[in-house]
Structures are given as structure tokens and as C-alpha cells.
Amino acid sequence: xxxxxxxFQRLEHQRVLFADGLALDCGAVVAPxxxxxxxxxxxxxxxxxxxxxxxxLTGDQYVAEPNPLTGKPGWWDTVVGPGRxxxxxxYFVICANVLGGCMGSSGxxxxxxxxxxxxxxxxxxxxxxxxxxxxxxxxEHLGIDRLMAVVGGSMGGMQxxxxxxxxxxxxVAAAPIATATYHSAQNIAFxxxxxxxxHGDPDWKGGRYWEDGGIPAKGLSVARMVAHITxxxxxxxxxxxxxxxxxxxxxxxxxxxxxVESYLRYQGSTFIRRFDANSYLTxxxxxxxxxxxxxxxxxxxxxxxxxxxxxxVASFNSDWLFPxxxxxxxxxxxxxxxxxxxxxxxxxxxxxxxxLLDEPVFxxxxxGFLRGxxxxxxx
Amino acid sequence: xxxxxxEIRFVAKNMRLDLRLIAEMIAPDARVLDIGCGDGALIEYxxxxxxxxxxxxxxxxxxxxxxVAAGLPVIHGDADADLAFYPDGAFDYVVLSRTLxxxxxxxxxxxxxxxxxRYAIVSFPNFGHWHLRWRLLTTGRMPDNETWDRPWYxxxxxxxxxxxxxxxxxAQDGYVVERWLAVDDKGLGTPWxxxxxxxxxxxxxxxxxxxxx
Numbered sequence: 074x075x076x077x078x079x080x081f082q083r084l085e086h087q088r089v090l091f092a093d094g095l096a097l098d099c100g101a102v103v104a105p106x107x108x109x110x111x112x113x114x115x116x117x118x119x120x121x122x123x124x125x126x127x128x129x130l131t132g133d134q135y136v137a138e139p140n141p142l143t144g145k146p147g148w149w150d151t152v153v154g155p156g157r158x159x160x161x162x163x164y165f166v167i168c169a170n171v172l173g174g175c176m177g178s179s180g181x182x183x184x185x186x187x188x189x190x191x192x193x194x195x196x197x198x199x200x201x202x203x204x205x206x207x208x209x210x211x212x213e214h215l216g217i218d219r220l221m222a223v224v225g226g227s228m229g230g231m232q233x234x235x236x237x238x239x240x241x242x243x244x245v246a247a248a249p250i251a252t253a254t255y256h257s258a259q260n261i262a263f264x265x266x267x268x269x270x271x272h273g274d275p276d277w278k279g280g281r282y283w284e285d286g287g288i289p290a291k292g293l294s295v296a297r298m299v300a301h302i303t304x305x306x307x308x309x310x311x312x313x314x315x316x317x318x319x320x321x322x323x324x325x326x327x328x329x330x331x332x333v334e335s336y337l338r339y340q341g342s343t344f345i346r347r348f349d350a351n352s353y354l355t356x357x358x359x360x361x362x363x364x365x366x367x368x369x370x371x372x373x374x375x376x377x378x379x380x381x382x383x384x385x386v387a388s389f390n391s392d393w394l395f396p397x398x399x400x401x402x403x404x405x406x407x408x409x410x411x412x413x414x415x416x417x418x419x420x421x422x423x424x425x426x427x428x429l430l431d432e433p434v435f436x437x438x439x440x441g442f443l444r445g446x447x448x449x450x451x452x
Numbered sequence: 453x454x455x456x457x458x459e460i461r462f463v464a465k466n467m468r469l470d471l472r473l474i475a476e477m478i479a480p481d482a483r484v485l486d487i488g489c490g491d492g493a494l495i496e497y498x499x500x501x502x503x504x505x506x507x508x509x510x511x512x513x514x515x516x517x518x519x520v521a522a523g524l525p526v527i528h529g530d531a532d533a534d535l536a537f538y539p540d541g542a543f544d545y546v547v548l549s550r551t552l553x554x555x556x557x558x559x560x561x562x563x564x565x566x567x568x569x570r571y572a573i574v575s576f577p578n579f580g581h582w583h584l585r586w587r588l589l590t591t592g593r594m595p596d597n598e599t600w601d602r603p604w605y606x607x608x609x610x611x612x613x614x615x616x617x618x619x620x621x622x623a624q625d626g627y628v629v630e631r632w633l634a635v636d637d638k639g640l641g642t643p644w645x646x647x648x649x650x651x652x653x654x655x656x657x658x659x660x661x662x663x664x665x
């Protein structure tokens with residue numbers, strides 16, 4: 074790994090500060106509360122065309138423009154933009170960096186209010202619902218009473234569900250994609266491998282690596298490598314790499330032998346330049362804690378009883394991180410709550426990552442669902 | 453608002469004729485579940501023209517996706533597995549058109565329909581039609597026409613029944629037949645409605661409006 078590469082950098086981001094802070098589920102208060110965000114399109118006079126996008130674990134607010142850290146296109150560039158399914162010519166699109174994130178919102182990578190350095194591992198434990206509460210502060214700050222839609226995949230989908238369950242009167246339409254109402258034991262297990270890699274890296278220094286400007290590069294990159302496997306599928310890895318060798322001359326275990334190995338190492342090495350390790354620990358924990366049924370007496374349907382929100386649930390048939398059966402269970406709970414719900418399972422071999430990629434059938438379904446929601450909201 | 457508003461894909465006159473007959477049975481502003489809704493033609497009509505809160509279930513993923521892309525509340529699912537999850541009395545009407553003969557447990561599906569809906573509207577191809585009887589009598593082979601268009605070993609129609617069989621099941625399970633008619637293969641009503649015996653011989657399809665007894 075090339076240590077000369079600049080590790081994670083903190084940049085200036087567009088953000089709002091709420092001096093009174095935010096009370097969290099764990100009982101702590103984060104004050105002031107910073108919410109970094111980006112917005113695209115124009116809010117109409119009736120303020121009825123706002124669409125909130127919730128990003129996934131390692132996403133950020135730069136949905137539809139080049140990312141200032143990596144220079145790469147926005148992470149949902151194919152979905153959000155003029156004439157795209159989430160059409161910035163028609164809708165006012167907002168995306169906020171999650172609470173606990175490392176792109177300008179309050180989180181472990183931000184300075185502590187008492188001036189004693191960064192929050193680091195002192196940053197309180199956050200939940201998906203805390204993230205949603207922080208987003209609600211931003212939405213209200215922008216003068217918006219009701220969101221035409223809340224859309225997100227993976228951890229973003231968890232936030233969508235939490236939005237619809239916690240603030241149903243504010244959500245006309247909700248699209249939880251490639252997600253579930255709770256984080257499964259298997260998913261928690263994979264997260265724990267990632268966290269163990271970070272904790273086990275001597276450069277993590279008990280979470281105080283920021284004091285001397287270093288980062289737990291090895292641990293964070295291994296965390297990313299194992300997570301990245303869960304985002305793909307056996308079929309996609311086989312299609313892209315198969316068992317192709319990188320020309321290793323002898324039987325060896327000391328260097329990259331297979332192409333899939335060097336691909337994963339590359340994924341790990343680029344990730345450490347754009348993500349903070351303590352943020353990764355905080356956010357993976359928030360996902361692990363997520364269990365919508367537990368918040369509503371053990372019954373997901375109870376979270377949505379009487380809801381007027383329209384739902385689009387979408388899953389991908391090769392996604393083994395958030396498999397279709399979990400989306401179908403959500404659909405059945407929504408039916409039990411007599412909610413208005415659409416559901417499609419998209420055929421693809423791209424695994425969990427498919428929700429971020431070029432999937433025309435999914436894009437048509439999402440676009441059509443949002444046009445229906447826009448008609449209902451009078452946009 | 454830009455001019456990208458969704459185009460109107462269906463108007464009533466383009467709708468399959470049996471769907472028009474079904475639509476005529478449904479009161480305005482009703483809550484409707486259409487099982488086996490295809491691309492959503494019936495629910496789109498009910499939503500637009502009858503002010504209904506109409507939803508659909510479709511087993512074919514491509515059709516379900518078309519319906520969702522048209523902004524319709526349709527889920528990918530099937531009658532045998534998904535009806536059990538809806539609460540009692542969630543709908544005014546539950547529609548099952550040309551699908552009863554293809555489900556795994558038709559009796560249970562009917563029971564679920566009348567649990568979650570006040571009325572059930574059911575249409576099915578009539579296996580008692582004289583043409584099918586004639587073919588079986590003269591050739592000794594399974595029927596082969598527009599409805600029964602696939603060989604016995606790959607037809608999805610695993611539970612064929614006749615109009616009289618259906619009357620018998622309704623009587624057995626205590627369902628009240630509010631209205632019924634026999635229709636020809638184009639879905640036009642035929643004048644056999646006084647006599648189940650004649651309808652069973654000459655009707656291509658049976659169409660029933662049921663309620664709990």
C-alpha cells in the first residue's frame with residue numbers, strides 16, 4: 074500500500090449548524106448539530122416537489138455532481154439529474170451527509186465542541202432514527218413541511234423506512250430499495266470482521282490516530298475489502314475476474330496471484346483516502362442496531378398502520394446482503410398495514426451494488442413510481 | 453409542471469372486454485384488489501375513471517414492472533402465498549380474473565378473497581363448454597383452443613372447473629352469488645343467465661360476483 078498517498082482529508086462542505094443540538098436515542102446530546110448537504114433543482118412555490126435522498130454506509134451528499142474528494146462522478150449520477158428518474162428539472166432534490174458521517178455532518182471526524190481535538194471514539198453511538206432526526210432538522214430549515222418522496226438504498230433504505238414510520242405525515246412517497254427492516258445476524262457478523270480489522274490495526278491507536286495525523290490504513294482497507302465482497306455476487310465476480318491469474322510465475326502466497334485479489338486491494342486502498350475509520354465504526358454500528366419491529370412492539374406492520382404514504386419496495390435477485398425475502402417480508406407487513414405499496418424484484422447478476430449501477434428496468438420502475446407520487450402531491 | 457406527465461395508456465374502450473364487465477360490477481370510490489392484474493389495465497381504469505383506491509398483485513415480473521413503471525400500486529406476488537398477509541375487510545372488492553384455474557389452492561384463495569374483501573369477483577374459463585366436451589368425446593384428446601392453448605403437461609391451468617362446479621363450491625362454502633353471467637371468448641355477455649345448465653354448455657367463461665353468506 075502506498076503510504077505516500079494522502080489519507081482521508083477534511084474539506085469544507087456546505088452545511089447548516091443547529092446550535093441547540095440533537096438529543097440522541099442513547100441519551101447523549103450532540104450540540105451544535107452540523108448537517109452537511111447538497112441540493113439540486115428548484116423548490117417550487119408550493120414547496121411540494123422536494124425529494125430527499127438517503128445515502129448508504131459509505132456514500133455521501135454528493136449524489137449528482139463530482140465528488141470533491143475523489144473527483145469521481147456523483148454516486149447516483151445515473152439516477153439523479155435532468156431527465157433522469159429522479160428528475161432535477163421537476164423535483165428539488167436534497168441529500169444530507171448522515172449523522173456520524175465524515176463529509177461535514179457531526180461525527181467522529183469533526184472537532185469536539187470543547188476544542189479538545191476531534192470527537193473520535195468519544196462521538197456518541199447513533200441510530201438510524203438519529204440520522205433521520207438530523208435530516209428532519211435540515212428539511213425544516215429549508216422551509217419544507219412535506220417531502221414528495223424519500224428515496225434510498227441499503228442503509229439509505231433503512232432511513233427511508235424510519236422516515237415513513239416516524240414522520241408519516243411528512244412523507245408522501247417512500248422508496249426503500251435493497252434494504253430490510255432489520256440488520257441480519259449475518260450482516261452484523263460481516264460488519265464485525267471489518268471492525269475487528271480496524272481495532273486490530275496498531276495505527277488505530279485506540280481510536281486516537283488523528284492526534285498524529287495517521288490513519289489505520291491497513292485495518293480500514295481490509296474492512297472495505299470484506300464489505301466489498303458482500304456488495305457483489307459470485308456470478309458478477311466470476312464474470313469480471315473468474316480465476317484469471319496476474320501472471321505470477323510460481324506458486325506463491327506473498328503477492329497478488331488472482332485478478333480478483335488485486336481488484337479488492339485496489340478497492341481497499343482507494344477507500345482509505347475518502348473515509349474516516351471512526352466514522353466507519355460509528356455507522357456500521359448504527360446499521361447493526363436497526364430493527365424497526367423492535368421499535369414498534371415487535372411488529373413491523375404496527376410501524377405503518379394507518380399510513381397514507383405510498384411505498385415502492387425494490388430488491389435485486391442476486392443481492393445476498395439484503396435478499397429479496399427481506400423485501401418481501403416488508404411488503405407483506407405493509408400489506409398487513411393496508412398501505413399502498415408497489416414491489417418489484419429486478420433480475421441482475423450484480424448483487425447488492427446493483428442499486429447503484431445501470432439497471433434500466435429498476436430506473437423505469439423508480440421513475441414511474443415518482444411520477445405517480447408527483448401527481449398525488451400535485452406537482 | 454413540465455410536460456413529462458405520464459401518458460394515458462389505456463382507455464376503457466381498449467380494455468379487454470371481460471375487464472369492462474368486471475369494472476361495471478364495481479361501485480365508484482371502492483377499495484379494490486386485482487389479483488393477477490397483468491400490466492394493470494383494470495386498476496388504472498378504476499383509479500382514473502371510478503375514483504377507486506385500486507391495487508394489484510401480479511405473478512409475472514415483467515408485467516408487474518410495467519405496471520409499477522406506469523405509476524400503479526402493483527406488487528410482484530401470487531394469490532396462493534400473499535393474500536394471507538392482508539387484514540380482514542381491507543377491500544370492498546377483490547378481483548380474480550381468468551386466474552382461479554391456475555392457482556394451487558383455488559378453494560383457499562376464494563376463502564382469502566372473501567376474508568379480505570366484502571365482495572369477490574371471479575372469472576374463469578368454463579371447462580363444461582360444449583366444444584371441449586365434443587372434442588373430448590370425439591377425439592379422446594385434451595382440448596386445444598384459445599384458452600386451452602398448451603399441452604396438458606405444460607398448461608398453467610392446473611385446476612379447470614365448470615360453471616356448475618363453481619356453483620357447487622359456492623354452495624358448499626356458503627358464498628352468496630350476487631350476480632353471475634356466462635360470457636363468450638370475447639367477454640361479451642351471453643343470454644344464458646337464467647339457466648346454469650345452458651350456461652355451462654354454451655358459456656366460454658363464467659363471471660361471478662360473490663359475497664360471504
